[in-house]
Amino acid sequence: MLELKGIWKNYNPGSVNELCLFRDFSLTVRDGEFVSVVGSNGSGKTSMLNIICGSIDIDQGQILINGEDIVKQKDFLRQRRIGRVYQDPSKGTCPSMTILENMSIADNKGKPYNLGRGVNKAKVEQYRAMLRPLNLNLEDKMGVLVGALSGGQRQALALLMATMTPIDFLILDEHTAALDPKTAEIIMELTDKVVREKGITTIMVTHNLRYAVEYGNRLIMMHEGKVIVDKAGEEKACVETEEIMGIFNRISVECGN
């Protein structure tokens, strides 16, 4: 279970650009939930993910994972139990390493990176088997540099790499936003499959309201650092895209967008 309790976050404190994003922000994500988060630009969605992952510090508040406060933990330590896929496909992979090397390095997460061989030949077939269901022919390109792959292929690989080892949370930061509609659809279906199969607790930030409604079992809309819509379970299952779109338009108009 992930709990954000009484989070305060000020950007540029003490300057004219001071911006108070979170005032006493709280959110609880229970185990096994697949939460879709929507909201306009600047509503604090990505900041929230960065706060969970430790990429930005908070001024006040608690971040609890299964009751343990991780606020003081360094970002890389927190990410040992978190998998993250970014909007930019190049952030989740190493372009100058091959697919096999990328998968090997991801497979070693949580174990020491010592002077043992980087690639375990015995696992190549296992990696191929993981790539085959993607239907992107990546299983035949194990020796190809990831930099030569398309954005969609890289993102599929990044998703696999993020979920290869046992993790407590999967964080998806607009991970389909940089892809064409068809590829985005493929990646989204793949995400749903991986999350269901492994039962990973997932937080997905998206600008695609349809994805937010179609996938996941909880939907949150954020606005100016607050959760303004929170629907889970039965309630979430009945939500229509139009309804969310309506709320979205209304708050946007209030803001003068």
Added chain:
Amino acid sequence: MALLLSVLEQGMIYGILALGVYITYKILDFPDLTVDGSFPFGAALTVRLITLGAPPAVTLPAAFLGGALVGMCTGLIHVKLKVRDLLSGIIMMTGLYTVNLWVAGTGYVAIFNKKTIFDNGAVNAVFPAAMGRFKTVMIIFVITLVAKFLLDWYMNTKSGFLLRAVGDNDTIVTSLGVDKGLVKIVGLSIANGLVSLGGCIYAQQQRSFEISIGTGAVVIGLASVIIGTSLFKKASFLRVTSSVIIGSVLYKGCVALAMFAGIDANAIKLITAVLFLIILIISMDRKKASQSQGQRKGRKAC
């Protein structure tokens, strides 16, 4: 013949330095000026050890470890004190000038009649007198090869994978639950260890230490890396490490030719700078061409 031997000897010695520069410049994407200090540091440490009567073979690991320590300091300044990469190197390079004078004792130390890795009982017993003139180049060749293979091996370990990843995309290193700062420090240590090893061999080949040998060392290293990597880009049978060493030999060859053609020795630095500029321009053109073909992303500007 003497000229060719000298080019091969110096080319391979600077090839070891270039391996270090390759790690920082190409893999870590870190313009490391520490090299101008760590190269003479290895040389200073070596003449000191040899004048103290240490066995010559000891100088090699000692210089590597000393250089690694220097690189670690650069890394700590950059990572822990958050000083910019270029400035961290400049600070270390400047400070090392004094340290090198302290270690060596003075700005010039000769070790003409001392035992070196090229001239000691064991080596003289192995090589027959007739092969005397090839002795130095063969020993350098073996050391360079060992350094190259060790680096190749390291780059394919789990730790080496992290080093390659951190220069490529440091976000992923954090995602893997590893401190990216630590990986950078390890990379800088290995790089400067190699550079210092180059300085160690250089001092023994020259049979002297001179404080000014560090000036421009980083430029020679960069030129070797860029010549090697851009010239042999298509040669897939060559590992990058081999290309870099060959690049260094070619660079030394060019300089020797210029000297042989009767160019004023005082002009050598200017020639180096111009040569370096030309190499940069040529390799940039190649980069643009390959970019338009969409083969590689050109994040690392040369």
